[in-house]
Amino acid sequence: MTQQHKRQSDTKMVPVPSHSIVPERDVDKRPVLETRHLGVEFGGLKAVEDFNLTIGQTEIAGLIGPNGAGKTTVFNLLTKVYQPTTGVVILDGKDTAGMNAVQANKLGIARTFQNIRLFGNMTVEENVRIGLHNQVKYGMFSGIFRLPAYWKQEKKQHEKALELLSIFDMQGMAQYRAGSLPYGAQRRLEIVRALATHPKLLLLDEPAAGMNPHETEELMENIIKIRDRFQIAVMLIEHDMNLVMGICEGICVLNYGRIIAKGTASEIQQNPTVIEAYLGKRKEGRA
Amino acid sequence: MSMSMRKKRAIGGLVTYLMVIAAYLVCQYLLATGGMTRSLRGQLVPICVWVVMAVSLNLVVGVSGELSLGHAGFMSVGAFSGIVASGWMLGAFQLENEVVRLLLSMIVGGVFAGIAGVLIGIPVLRLRGDYLAIVTLAFGEIIRNVINCLYISIDQGRLHFAFNDSNIPGELLVSGPKGGVGIDTIATFGMGFTLILFTLFVVQNLVNSRSGRAIMATRDSRIAAESVGINITKYKMMAFVTSAVLAGMAGALYGLNFSTVAASKFKFDTSILVLVFVVLGGIGSIRGSIIAATLLTILPEVLRAFSDYRMLVYAVVLIVVMLATNSPFLSVRLQRVKALLRRRNTNPGKEGEAA
Ligand SMILES: Nc1ncnc2c1ncn2[C@@H]1O[C@H](COP(=O)(O)OP(=O)(O)OP(=O)(O)O)[C@@H](O)[C@H]1O
Numbered sequence: 001m002t003q004q005h006k007r008q009s010d011t012k013m014v015p016v017p018s019h020s021i022v023p024e025r026d027v028d029k030r031p032v033l034e035t036r037h038l039g040v041e042f043g044g045l046k047a048v049e050d051f052n053l054t055i056g057q058t059e060i061a062g063l064i065g066p067n068g069a070g071k072t073t074v075f076n077l078l079t080k081v082y083q084p085t086t087g088v089v090i091l092d093g094k095d096t097a098g099m100n101a102v103q104a105n106k107l108g109i110a111r112t113f114q115n116i117r118l119f120g121n122m123t124v125e126e127n128v129r130i131g132l133h134n135q136v137k138y139g140m141f142s143g144i145f146r147l148p149a150y151w152k153q154e155k156k157q158h159e160k161a162l163e164l165l166s167i168f169d170m171q172g173m174a175q176y177r178a179g180s181l182p183y184g185a186q187r188r189l190e191i192v193r194a195l196a197t198h199p200k201l202l203l204l205d206e207p208a209a210g211m212n213p214h215e216t217e218e219l220m221e222n223i224i225k226i227r228d229r230f231q232i233a234v235m236l237i238e239h240d241m242n243l244v245m246g247i248c249e250g251i252c253v254l255n256y257g258r259i260i261a262k263g264t265a266s267e268i269q270q271n272p273t274v275i276e277a278y279l280g281k282r283k284e285g286r287a
Numbered sequence: 288m289s290m291s292m293r294k295k296r297a298i299g300g301l302v303t304y305l306m307v308i309a310a311y312l313v314c315q316y317l318l319a320t321g322g323m324t325r326s327l328r329g330q331l332v333p334i335c336v337w338v339v340m341a342v343s344l345n346l347v348v349g350v351s352g353e354l355s356l357g358h359a360g361f362m363s364v365g366a367f368s369g370i371v372a373s374g375w376m377l378g379a380f381q382l383e384n385e386v387v388r389l390l391l392s393m394i395v396g397g398v399f400a401g402i403a404g405v406l407i408g409i410p411v412l413r414l415r416g417d418y419l420a421i422v423t424l425a426f427g428e429i430i431r432n433v434i435n436c437l438y439i440s441i442d443q444g445r446l447h448f449a450f451n452d453s454n455i456p457g458e459l460l461v462s463g464p465k466g467g468v469g470i471d472t473i474a475t476f477g478m479g480f481t482l483i484l485f486t487l488f489v490v491q492n493l494v495n496s497r498s499g500r501a502i503m504a505t506r507d508s509r510i511a512a513e514s515v516g517i518n519i520t521k522y523k524m525m526a527f528v529t530s531a532v533l534a535g536m537a538g539a540l541y542g543l544n545f546s547t548v549a550a551s552k553f554k555f556d557t558s559i560l561v562l563v564f565v566v567l568g569g570i571g572s573i574r575g576s577i578i579a580a581t582l583l584t585i586l587p588e589v590l591r592a593f594s595d596y597r598m599l600v601y602a603v604v605l606i607v608v609m610l611a612t613n614s615p616f617l618s619v620r621l622q623r624v625k626a627l628l629r630r631r632n633t634n635p636g637k638e639g640e641a642a
């Protein structure tokens with residue numbers, strides 16, 4: 001605890017070396033996410049180092065970088081799957097030091113997974129209902145003895161679940177087994193499940209992976225729709241540059257665990273360091 | 288179009304109730320017409336007990352995905368606290384009504400077993416991995432050894448406790464290695480049947496509720512469950528303690544079915560036997576647990592006639608039970624068991640890395 005405080009006061013003395021990429025409409029509001037000098041080590045390997053980022057309340061942000069750059073690790077740090085070895089994560093104005101993944105979710109951060117983690121043997125609707133766990137509640141005894149709270153809240157869960165599924169036009173699939181859905185639909189269901197937790201910041205780890213160009217197009221529209229409707233921030237990791245350049249207002253480029261560039265789509269596309277990181281990586285890959 | 292999964296599950300639950308009720312009616316008919324052998328009649332209450340044991344263990348193993356090797360320990364706690372409670376109610380309050388006394392004793396057995404479940408669960412269920420299996424195994428053995436040394440008597444309505452010392456005033460209720468002695472055998476088949484229905488009611492309703500979905504979520508993916516704000520420890524505890532309470536109630540019924548019950552009845556083999564019921568019936572399948580527990584309890588009795596071939600027939604029936612309860616998804620189920628075993632053998636930290 002004291003160590004955490006010390007770190008935080010340390011960080012205050014060093015100015016964060018970046019210009020803010022928060023969109024203009026969010027500038028005078030408190031950022032939904034702020035990280036300072038965030039880093040994690042795995043047995044000597046610095047997977048993420050000195051990661052500084054600010055995300056505005058209704059921003060769509062992109063996190064890109066070559067394979068193994070540490071993008072998923074950043075998500076794991078933000079959602080408290082991993083505890084950072086250095087730095088702080090401030091979510092909606094609150095320091096998350098010492099919190100676990102459950103507390104982080106309750107604070108307003110929700111995510112999807114690069115390798116889909118649905119509850120495959122349960123139905124689509126049940127997956128969303130599990131996302132609603134802390135939104136529509138009743139106790140164990142009401143559940144076992146079918147007290148009025150059970151009937152009332154189950155109905156509410158059902159209605160909310162269908163309403164959320166309708167974002168992706170998936171109401172018709174509500175009773176299907178989640179594991180039997182096609183790949184693209186599973187990715188969309190993961191987004192719905194995350195949204196069900198009523199987040200302020202939604203993290204999407206390669207949401208378009210495995211989708212065809214048409215599905216990706218629709219996904220782009222839907223991400224914007226979600227942002228507008230729920231007034232939340234979205235941060236996404238994606239290798240599909242059309243998607244990233246198409247909808248992300250601020251983009252952050254990661255390479256070997258470090259941020260090598262931050263800026264708008266056009267700034268990033270012209271940045272020589274970024275071009276080199278990507279081309280260099282590609283050459284390596286071919287060799 | 289195929290039926291929705293929810294409807295299928297609701298009908299499945301109903302079928303299980305009907306199956307149990309039908310079996311009860313058949314037994315009642317056979318009892319009334321004298322079509323049941325003496326030895327089988329003696330098995331009626333134990334069958335109910337083992338069914339409840341299997342279904343409750345399935346809540347831990349199948350629904351919450353944790354391995355428990357000490358289910359007989361909770362049964363034992365329930366049995367001895369139930370025996371003492373019954374003796375005390377009779378001695379101190381002259382409670383003659385057997386049904387009320389049996390019911391109250393079962394509740395006492397359930398409460399004590401539930402407390403044991405909380406005490407074990409709190410330190411262990413916070414950890415990831417197979418610690419529960421190890422600790423429950425140890426718990427089963429410890430409780431057996433403790434009861435082996437325990438003497439409890441009742442004298443003018445007051446209970447006396449002693450350790451390794453049989454010189455206590457009054458009439459002994461629990462007598463060390465001999466276990467429960469001079470028990471007033473008030474257990475009935477009707478109460479056994481009621482306990483099965485109660486167990487089905489609790490387990491099936493729990494599974495089909497918010498808490499049950501949370502329990503299954505922690506089983507299917509710990510990381511995903513945490514990511515939507517589900518407190519893993521809380522829901523693992525819920526399944527574990529509920530299961531312990533039901534096992535304690537079954538234990539009390541079992542204890543009050545015989546005039547003497549030794550602690551050695553509840554040893555490690557008994558825990559494994561219940562696990563065998565669960566695995567043969569299909570992990571996660573409540574109806575399978577009921578069928579497997581019933582058949583495997585009756586079988587040794589029925590096969591006494593062919594004593595030479597008993598083990599052979601037993602083996603064949605085991606295979607048939609497995610096929611019957613698992614088909615037509617035999618391969619799928621076997622894969623699930625394999626996956627379960629594989630998961631237990633690999634490093635539990637692995638899931639974290641792959642996030
Ligand atoms: N739990 C862990 N233990 C050890 N090393 C880890 C762990 N998690 C991640 N790493 C390492 O951190 C580095 C970054 O991995 P990460 O998964 O974050 O990359 P990524 O940018 O998401 O890549 P991709 O585009 O392939 O998904 C890799 O070298 C990986 O091996």
Ligand SMILES: [Mg+2]
Nearest residue numbers: 071072073114
């Ligand atoms: Mg990744």
